[in-house]
Amino acid sequence: MTGIATAALDQLRERLGDAVVTDVDVMAAYAHDEADLVEHGQPGCVVHARSTEDVRHVVRVAGQYGIPVVPQGALTGLAGAANAVDGCIALSLRRMDRILEIDRINRIAVVQPGVINKAVSTAAGELGLRYPPDPGSWESSTIGGNVSTNAGGMCCVKYGVTSEYVLGLEVVLADGEVLRTGRRTAKGVAGYDLTKLFVGSEGTLGVITEITLALRPVSxxxxxxxxxxxxxxxxxxxxxxxxxxxxxxxxxxxxxxxxxxxxxxxxxxxxxxxxxxxxxxxxxxxxxxxxxxxxxxxxxxxxxxxxxxxxxxxxxxxxxxxxxxxPAMERLGKIIVDDIAVPRSALAELLDSTQRIGEKYQVRVAMVGHAGDGNMHPNLIVDRDDPDSHRRCMLAFDAIMQLGLDLGGTCTGEHGVGTLKKGWLATEIGPIGLRTHRAIKAALDPAGILNPGKVFEIPG
Amino acid sequence: MTGIATAALDQLRERLGDAVVTDVDVMAAYAHDEADLVEHGQPGCVVHARSTEDVRHVVRVAGQYGIPVVPQGALTGLAGAANAVDGCIALSLRRMDRILEIDRINRIAVVQPGVINKAVSTAAGELGLRYPPDPGSWESSTIGGNVSTNAGGMCCVKYGVTSEYVLGLEVVLADGEVLRTGRRTAKGVAGYDLTKLFVGSEGTLGVITEITLALRPVSxxxxxxxxxxxxxxxxxxxxxxxxxxxxxxxxxxxxxxxxxxxxxxxxxxxxxxxxxxxxxxxxxxxxxxxxxxxxxxxxxxxxxxxxxxxxxxxxxxxxxxxxxxxPAMERLGKIIVDDIAVPRSALAELLDSTQRIGEKYQVRVAMVGHAGDGNMHPNLIVDRDDPDSHRRCMLAFDAIMQLGLDLGGTCTGEHGVGTLKKGWLATEIGPIGLRTHRAIKAALDPAGILNPGKVFEIPG
CATH class of the missing domain: 3.30.70.3450 (Alpha-Beta Plaits)
Known part of the structure; x- marks a missing residue:
């Protein structure tokens, strides 16, 4: 049963009308991101928000009926963070795609979450400025998705990840209230850094509806x-x-x-x-x-x-x-893209040991990555003609994850945890880390309606 | 009454012996930081921690007896964040001053909180590396204090504030458990960014006992x-x-x-x-x-x-x-140092309007600051020979704070909120922001023993 109560749909439609979609074929397109090997459910409906008030309405109705809300951008993620859970509202921010302001003197851009990374980069470039973060998906992924997963890219070795360019946010909280975090100034240390808490939280703490970005001069x-x-x-x-x-x-x-x-x-x-x-x-x-x-x-x-x-x-x-x-890898078979980061000094050992893991499990592993950051993407190639290949790939995947942690690394350098790496996050951060995550989640989303089951599990 | 129950002192001394100090003259030196114009209480005792286990012991005893814990570094702060509250344990981390590791290839340093900024800079320099954040107090302030207040400095216009150099932390939580956040890798996005949540939280969420810093090549x-x-x-x-x-x-x-x-x-x-x-x-x-x-x-x-x-x-x-x-300013009178940041484009207006505020309240205002960041330090000079001068200075201070917010700025660019700017933080972040701060505080320190009354008030 993945339907949503008629009363809830009616309430959603009161404000959102046709932007509430329950067509099964359409909904299937919002069921998962590009991490198509991990689990996903079926949305109960898809809602296209066009404004912060739309998002507030959705979150309030969801809270009233206890319906999970899964915020979504362009669905280019690689860890399943935007995957539907059964009966959820798949809340697409894709149509909130306006660049509200670019300020050349103060080097900031204010954008809606659905704007494409490339559009921001292009608009900044026209003013002699630059938005550095350049994930592989930069031509199709949204800034909201980039912020929610704290996306990286090739320039990070010099310029850092998305987090370093997010100055402030507007966020719809689980109770429908609007929180503004951060600032428009180059510096500022007033209160807790709520901005950075929401960056990379993968939609589990609030729905991001506006983003103030720092820009840089062109190189x-x-x-x-x-x-x-x-x-x-x-x-x-x-x-x-x-x-x-x-x-x-x-x-x-x-x-x-x-x-x-x-x-x-x-x-x-x-x-x-x-x-x-x-x-x-x-x-x-x-x-x-x-x-x-x-x-x-x-x-x-x-x-x-x-x-x-x-x-x-x-x-x-x-x-x-x-x-x-x-694209070249996808021609070789179904690909499981991993994303580990190790201290740079451990790079040679990572490359070597990964090859040995591939040999052990008879899995082809192609390695590509951001060497300067120690952030590598082992690509595990699932042989479509070998029914046992997927199982061996998953064993190799786990062995590579353990290798990364053993080398002093982290389970995700830039793709995020999503549903793919919940178990590895728990291993990496340990019970006290997990408890702290859960305490913060409970403080901001006590009913657990925002993207439940992502990043970590809430027991009970 | 600022004493601490004998039973609590006995328990502290069981582990810490002479490191628990109740001499009144000694304790007076731990009553406040350099923001000597704002309120402060008298500690019930001073404890010099030498290890994470020492800190855990202090926090556990404090929790058991409901005693406030005020973490302290070198007491060079300018906002009263380390000021004693009556009857607190002033927990000095100053003797946890070891540089545990500097890793040249991975460009990181692992240090205890009591190490002086200059000592880290010097040690890094010997390996051809550099720790950029350079607050005015860099020759005397501790890294723990720098991290807790998210200190800035003159290089921030190019290199950013302390926050950008903190990769990971060890933190003793309010219940005495030890949380490890972050990583040693150049990149990493696993889970919530707890590291950045503790940076700048001014000791209200946990006691920082170890810090992993990112270093840079020398310029x-x-x-x-x-x-x-x-x-x-x-x-x-x-x-x-x-x-x-x-x-x-x-x-x-x-x-x-x-x-x-x-x-x-x-x-x-x-x-x-x-x-x-x-x-x-x-x-x-x-x-x-x-x-x-x-x-x-x-x-x-x-x-x-x-x-x-x-x-x-x-x-x-x-x-x-x-x-x-x-030092030059201190010769002119007692000084109230402000710390506002505005969008860079508003700098000229800030300079001009601040002078007018000085004229209006008949207060001498000297202006110095990080122009490239829009982060200015109006110095209000209290005339020691004029009994009304302090009152007029505080009126001018408030007028300058309001001006900063009106220009789209923030109430603190780098000094922090402490006790000095609690009211202005509340104005800046609004009721939803304040509620979110309180929810996070309650999640991590439900009994409110860690540096109570700093940054914001807990009602009731």
Whole structure:
């Protein structure tokens, strides 16, 4: 039974009319995000909010009838945080997509949650500003989703994750009241940092309806290189050397052999298909000296070849290859994308041990990730022709998660916990951490209507 | 009555022995921080913790007897956050002052809360790294205090406040359990951001006993300039122009005429004593082109003189003048230091209107601050020979606070709320914000023993 009481639907429609959808085929499209291997339920209805008042109405009706509310953006998430639970209101913020203000002097943007990351980046760029966070989904994911999952991206190695760019929020709380957090100023330390508490809370504490973002000046000029390695340990050593040398690349990405081959098969571009690893690096301060130093460090660490892009166009081509990782992988089979972060010094060991885990469970693992952050995405390839493959992939997945924690890492570097990693979060933060999470959840959403069952379980 | 029950003292001494102090003269030194104009009580005892287990013991005994616990560092705060409440345990973390680890490759430091900011900076510097946050008190304040108040400093215009450098914490909760938050990795989004919730919470949610800090590479080379303005509006316009031009100075400070004169009187160094405002700017990427551009923008905004430091030694002298602001001011009278932040575009209006407020209440106001952040410190000078001066200063203080909020700002840019600004915090965040603060406080400290009466009041 996944229906919603008629009285509740009627109340929703009083304000929202046609924006309340119960068509089964439409609702199926709001059942889950891109983490399609984890569990999800079926919504009882889909509601398209167009305003903060719409959201308040939905939350109040939900509270009155005890209906779960699952806030949703573009459904590009990879951990199931936006997956429906049975009979929920799937509350889509996608149509709240206006950029309300961009202030050049104060370097801020005020946006609604449904605006696409790329739209903010484009609008900022027209004023000589930049919104740095660049998750892989930046052309399709919403800022609200980025904020709710604290999304990362390739620039984080220099610019940090979404959290660092969120100055303030408007949030509809579980009782329908509107909370404003944060500020429009560059600095401010008044009271608890409620803004950061909501960032990354995956819709479990409130529904974000407006976001004040910090912007940055555009960068000075991007220079990039690609370094080819015959073994992954040398590539890991190069990353450590670059960091230890005090370099601040604006991008430092790694791809392993499986991934290089997948991309070359997907779109031939003369990649070194026999290399064990390819390291991509960029600087965005226009400093060719810094790029040369990174090249030297790669060579010293054992790179067989270092190719410095002769101009931004060629540099962009190198990055284009990296961006093809996801579609290229999907051609190889059903993909389980993992997302662990380890201390940078443990990168070589992570790469090596992950390969061994793949061998042990007879699973193909392709590795790509943000080497400069120690944030890697092992891609586990489920062989569609082998009925046992999925089971082995999940065993390998768990073994990789444990490896990440054993190396002093975290279960998610940028994708979030969602439904996929609830068990691993509990392991990582321990009973006192879990109890603290539950206490905060109970304080802000005592009835537990906001995205229940995500991030952690409430016992009883 | 400010005593503590003998049974409670006995229990504290069972573990802590001589580290429990009830000598009245000693206790007086732990009664308040540097915000000596706001209320404070008298401790019932002072306890010097040397370990996390010591802190757990104190918190458990306090919980058992319902005794307030006021965590304290070096007592350099300016808002009364560490002020004693009557009969409290003043829990000094000052002797937990070890640097436990500095990891060069992963750019992190793990420290105890009582370590002095300068000690961390020095130790990091020896490894080619840097801990950026540089509050005015950096030579005497503790990291624990910096974290608890989310301290700022002069480098924030480029590097941000303390919060951005706190990766993880160990916290003793109100029930004596130990919570570990955060991580050692460059990235991580697992669960709620409890780390940032404790940063800036001024000891009201838990006692911080260990801190994992992010470090940065040392900067490339500092170049600086001083620009002289005949009116404050032009100085404000210069700041806006620098920001709007996409410059990223590592320092952008302003001093008004009263302050320039005070410093020159305190230590003669040929400052322009007739100038309405002096703007100090620095870049730390070694880019003389960027500094020249900033000089041009100052001239275009109306600077009567721009003096570019010929070398780092001369640059350091300019900054030394800025650092003398506080002692120089104290010679003029008793000082009430305010700390408001406004959008950068409102800086000129803030400077102007503050002067008018001073005139209205016949109070001398000296202005110094972090212009690049819009974070200003109006210094209200209490005339010791005029019995009515303090009252007028407090009226001016309130008028300046209201002005800051009216300009879209916040009641504290970096000093914190403490006891000084509880009323203004309530005004700034409104009833829903206050209710949310109280809900979180009640969730983590239901009996209200941790630093009660700070940041906000609990009704009833």
């Amino acid at each position: 000075e000029g991007v220079l990039s290189l690609a370094a080819v390695f015959e073994d992954t340990v040398s590539a890991g050593a190069a990353v450590s050397a670059i960091v230890a040398d005090g370099r601040t690349p604006s991008l430092l990405e790694i791809m392993d052999n499986t991934l290089i081959r997948a991309i070359e098969a997907y779109r031939p571009m003369d990649l070194p298909v026999d290399a064990a690893a390819l390291l991509l690096a960029a600087v965005d301060d226009g400093s060719s000296a810094q790029l040369e130093r990174i090249a030297q460090l790669c060579t010293a660490a054992g790179a067989s070849e270092v190719h410095v892009a002769s101009d931004p166009v060629e540099g962009e081509m190198l990055l284009a290859a990296r961006r093809l990782a996801h | 490339e080379g500092v170049l600086s300039l001083a620009a002289v303005f005949e009116d404050t509006v032009s100085a404000g316009a210069a700041v806006s122009a620098i920001v709007a031009d996409g410059r990223t100075p590592s320092l952008l400070e302003i001093m008004d005429n009263t302050l320039i004169r005070a410093i020159e009187a305190y230590r003669p160094m040929d400052l322009p004593v007739d100038a309405a405002a002096l703007l100090l700017a620095a870049v730390d990427d070694g880019s003389s082109a960027q500094l020249e551009r900033i000089a041009q923008l100052c001239t275009a905004a109306g600077a009567s003189e721009v003096h570019v430091a010929s070398d780092p030694v001369e640059g350091e002298m300019l900054l030394a003048a800025r650092r003398l602001a506080h």
